[in-house]
């Protein structure tokens with residue numbers, strides 16, 4: 001079962017999935033450039049919902 005927090009790129013709506021994120025994971029994501037459009041990470045990612053990357057095909061697994 002998926003238990004992933006889904007973030008959206010403000011610019012291109014790219015989905016970013018973080019599985020069982022910790023505070024450190026969230027911090028890293030907030031600083032990460034969008035892999036799709038290259039938008040700067042700072043304040044770019046919007047928390048969307050808790051989802052399942054296996055069901056939502058636009059899959060990006062953050063490790």
Ligand SMILES: [Zn+2]
Pocket residue numbers: 009010011012013014034035036037038039
């Ligand atoms: Zn983007």
